[in-house]
Amino acid sequence: MAEDALAVGISGELTETGHRLKARVYFADTDFTGVVYHARYLEFLERGRSDFLRLAGVHHTELADGKHGEKLSWVVRRMEIDFLKPARVDDILTVETQVERISGARILMAQKLMREEALLVEAKVEAAIMGASGKPRRFPKEWAPAFLRRPE
Secondary structure (H helix, E strand, C coil), rough: CHHHHHHHHCCCCCCCEEEEEEECCCCEECCCEECCCCHHHHHHHHHHHHHHHCCCCCCCCHHCCCCCCCCCEEEEEEEEEEEEECCCCCCCEEEEEEEEEEEECCEEEEEEEEEEEEEEEEEEEEEEEEECCCCCCCCCCEEEEEEHCCCC
């Protein structure tokens, strides 16, 4: 039980509309000026998406093990990203992830990277599920309720 609580804390939390994850900026995330290097923002966003999947019950290991009939994997098909303000070493960031739409093999997610109330980065991410052959696979219908969270 305590192990489950620890895992949820490390993985962030599901919210009314999606997922929220806290992350610290380390020296290794920054360039020589102490500002987060642009490519590292993608890593923070990826952690948010991965932990959202995990808490929603979709585990990368189960996908890779073929639990769904064949080996599956997620691929990012498209990403739009706006860098609005910089993050710096020792900042505590919040990654917010929300699913906007699911269709066929694709899922469109909106993400925000915040420092307290300041919006630093906004991103739109289109991901797809691929089979071992490299062909797209339909998004399993049983996953939709876990991802399409809406305020009550």
